Amino acid sequence: MDKRSTVLVYGTNLGGYRAAYALCKKGHQTTLLNRGSYVDEYRNQAMSQLPFDFCWICGHMPQRLFKALGSLSVHYNAELIEVTGKAGDFRVCFKKKDQVVDNFACIECDRCIDVCPVEVGDRKAMYVSPKVGWENIYLIDWENCTKCGKCEEACPTAALKLERPEETLETYVGAIILAPEFDEPEASDLGLFAYGNSPNVVTNSEVARRSLLTNFVSDSVRLPSGKLPKQFAIIVTPHFNKPGVEYENYNLSVSAIDRAIRIRETMPDSTVTVFLRDYRGFGKHQYRWYQRALERGVNVIRTDKLSVVAKNGDGAVIEYGAKPEALPVELAILVTGQKPPSQMENLSKLLGVKSDGRGFCNIRSHSSVETDVDGIFAVGEFSGAKGNPETVWEGCAAVTEAMKYLGKPDFSPPAPPELRSVKGEKGKVGVFICSCFGTFNDKMDLELLKDSVKELPNVDHAEIIEGCCTPPSIKETVGKIKAAGVNRVVLAACTPLQKLLKYRKTVMMAGLNPLLSEFVRLREDVMNIHRDPDKMLTKALSIIRPGVARSRLGYQAPTLADKFLPKAVVIGGGVAGLTSATEIAANGFKVALVEREETLGGKLDYLEDDEVEHVKSLITDANESPLVDVYTKSGVEQVDGYAGNYTVTVSTPNGQVTVEAGVIIVATGAGEYEPSEFLYGADPRVITQAELRKRMGERAGSKRVVMIQCVGSRNDEHPYCSRVCCNQALKNAIELRQKGSDVTVLYRDITGYGPEDLYSKAEEIGVQFIRFDPDKYPQVKASDSGLEVSLTDSSRKKPLAADLVVLSTGVVPDLENNQAISRILDYPLDADGFFDSDANAFPYEEAIKRLTKPFELATRGIFPAGLAHSPRSFDETLLTARDMVGRALVVLGKGRLPSPNAMYVAEVKEDFCVGCGACVDVCPYGARFIDPVRKVAVVRPFLCDSCGSCVAICPNDASFLRDFSGRQSIAVLDDVLA
DSSP, X not given: OOOOOXXXXXXXXXXXXXXXXXXHHHTOOEXXXXXXXXXXXXXSSSXXXXXXXXXXXXXXXXXXXXXXXXXXXXXXXXXXXXXXXXXXXXXXXXXXXXXXXXXXXXXXXXXXXXXXXXXXXXXESEEEOSOOSSOOOEEEOTTTOOOOOHHHHHOTTSXXXXXXXXXXXXXXXXXXXXXXXXXXXXXXXXXXXXXXXXXXXXEHHHHHHHTTTTOSOGGGGOOTTSOOOSEEEEEEGGGTSOTTTOBOOTTHHHHHHHHHHHHHHHOTTOEEEEEESSOOOOSTTHHHHHHHHHHTTOEEEEOSOEEEEEOSSSOEEEEETTTTEEEEESEEEEEOOBBOOTTHHHHHHHHOOOXXXXXXXXXXXXXXXXXXXXXXXXXXXXXXXXXXHHHHHHXXXXXXXHGGGOOSOOOOOOOOOOOOOOTTOOOOEEEEEEOTTTTGGGTSOHHHHHHHHHTSTTEEEXXXXXXXXXXXXXXXXXXXXXXXXXSEEEEEESOHHHHHHHHHHHHHHTTOOGGGEEEEEHIIIIITTOOSHHHHHHHHHHHHHHHHHHHHTOOOOOOOEEEEOSEEEEEOOSHHHHHHHHHHHHTTOEEEEEOSSSSSSOOGGGSOHHHHHHHHHHHHHHHHOTTEEEEOSOXXXXXXXXXXXXXXXXXXXXXXXXXXXXXXXXXOOOEEOOOOSTTTTTOTTEEEHXXXXXXXXXXXXXXXXXXXXXXXXXXXXXXXXXXXXXXXXXXXXXXXXXXXXXEEEEESOOOOOSSSOHHHHHHHTTOEEEEOOTTSOOEEXXXXXXXXXXXXXXXXXXXXXXXXXEEEEXXXXXXXXXHHHHHXXXXXXXXXXXXXXXXXXXXXXXXXXXXXXXXXXXXTTEEEOGGGTSOOOHHHHHHHHHHHHHHHHHHTTOEEXXXXXXXXXXXXXXXXXXXXXXXXXXXXXXXXXXXXXXXXXXXXXXXXXXXXXXHHHOSSSOEEETTBOHXXXXXXXXXXXX
């Protein structure tokens, strides 16, 4: 049987949403099962992915788009019942129960709330949650609801049904992606920290939810008494909790630091102390964030023991240390970890997926997301405690790994309506006032508004419509627009952000280009603000008038598109480069793999035996693939063109070769820091961890071993954590200890992480750990009897005697090579010398925008992977490569790509343009260039996101947005100021 093309996504964590988005955009129909009764019932997902304090609009909007187009089907209150079949052809049986309030039919008129007779505190049994800016979720408090039915009767669109039937459905899919939401610790799990016993102890998640949309403000930490605290403690709870209760992802330490900085910046008089065992911020730029916290006056206390005691009055006491010491605070904020998923046992029975021993889903060796069962994948926190970047990467990695089980794409969006030309016609503006199915009539006099609008200058037609957000009302409004004979449209309705695509669809179905229309918000800007009828009328006219002025000067323009070459160039033939090249080729696209060394594979000496075997298999795949052209002892000399249309000149031993590509993956790797300190190179008894690993068998006789961490990392020259050093040291220390050696690890912070708790295991078997301050590194001296290691900041007065000193050296960028490639690609390096990227950016606000923006070409079709991006382990390198491939697969093979916002792009008035290049420099998407012949700026349409940066920087008013030109701006301002 042919492979199925459809994919099932079970759960709504970030990885699941990302996978669904990428699959839909690639053309695969996707079924999304949401266990909740509404979009964000299981927290930390679409509306508020903690700890960002962020509303997540950009991440969730694509779901609405693909659902409207028909490529994504979403089922609520959904549970899997049975799964049979095999990879490529699974039969899935599940039950579902539709939402009480259908969000796609709900018009947010609040009639259901108005008629609800049950008061519950400051709200009713029918209420709205969460209160964010783009979509309100209407919920029922079933404990207090009397099921009187008044809300259902009052609903004008029949969106609300108190009783929805439970249905059992069956579908066939090629692959299954498991993306259950992670479980937060409960009060019983946090007893050590007095959570649940005091209003003065809260979780960081609770603070983040209070901060939605507005971002963090002082009210986010206001106590129930109304008091604003001034003394804060922020505690990373997995560092002190009982083993196995909660697990730490690498966001936690930096989340604590981030929260501390926000509090200090918002409340400068506050005192903020962060408690942790070690600062485990090893993501890109996260150590710099730690330094910033210290500069902002944040206190950081490292301790092995901690508990919180609730005070009888107001506040809590933090007891910490071996003695212990006590610190009274007014508010303790707990930065909690992630519990093993509650869904694991059930999904294991249904699907056969296995647990990894901690309660998370097991992933097969050297896969990023595939479980032990072929065709079933686990993304996000379901397979382990994850930070947000990893979770998003795994979403695209799932697309990469699932492709081998899927049939050809089975979905293409419907063709847009045919638009008529209004060229040569006199502008005729029609204003259509939405009554929101009669609900607006209850709040203001729409007839009076209509008559007043007819008197406005340049208005040729005005009438009241029932609505334009449900299929019947859209159809009716289309007819009225056509009957009115207008060629410009102003829709006075509500919530354009949420319903914008529906409004544009209405205008297009009427045969008009949406650039000839304008939308204004009667409900949000008028009726929800004013109660006085005269003020309502005045305000309504004041927002309709500029809309008329703007639409009158609008002009029609087509959706532009450009070709996109179905080819890739991969620079670097190590782990990341080989993975990228072979995965892209496996999907039928041509790849040029450029490696400067004589052989592929990269630095195999640093890898474990099973990792070496995996790389060798990749080398075989690359060399044997008819779609991969391998160029060894070669380099990229020149790159011309832009995303989708690159021309790359490669220098090979046989001369120059020119290859074309739509995307470029940079996988140039990195190197190991070569120390000059601690007698390295002068005494053979001082070696690195990598050298120790190679000679482990020879070193069984070294009875006294001292390891020094952070050599070449987290200093002024390399102000970042090298990520892999601590785990490498812990593995080696455990093996040496098991062979009988006395091992002492000198460290600043132990940033061990991953599925195995190597830190605890090392302590249990007797490895000694001694902390030193960053400005007081150990000193190593040699003598005939051995080595002596002195600690200047320790209570230990006698030096440590050692037969062997092992240095944990960091990862450093190949700066000379990176700078050369950066110049050739015109692609920036970060402050540390690695390639900049949308992955793992910091601060978090920037990260979330860049990570999840529904636009694969935000980095101009250039994707840094592996160590070219930042330090990371072998499996993490594989993950970044597969993430980049997943993004690339979304656009490769499209042939032609339109602009992401259809006809909404920036343009250039060439007569005004002087070719200064300012707009080219500020464009975040590489969507502009200066034509070398005409010396004017040119826009590449499918790279343009219509952000307006070019308009803001242009000194001559040459750059403009199609939907808001300079003429329109002046007309609007003139009207507002008149």
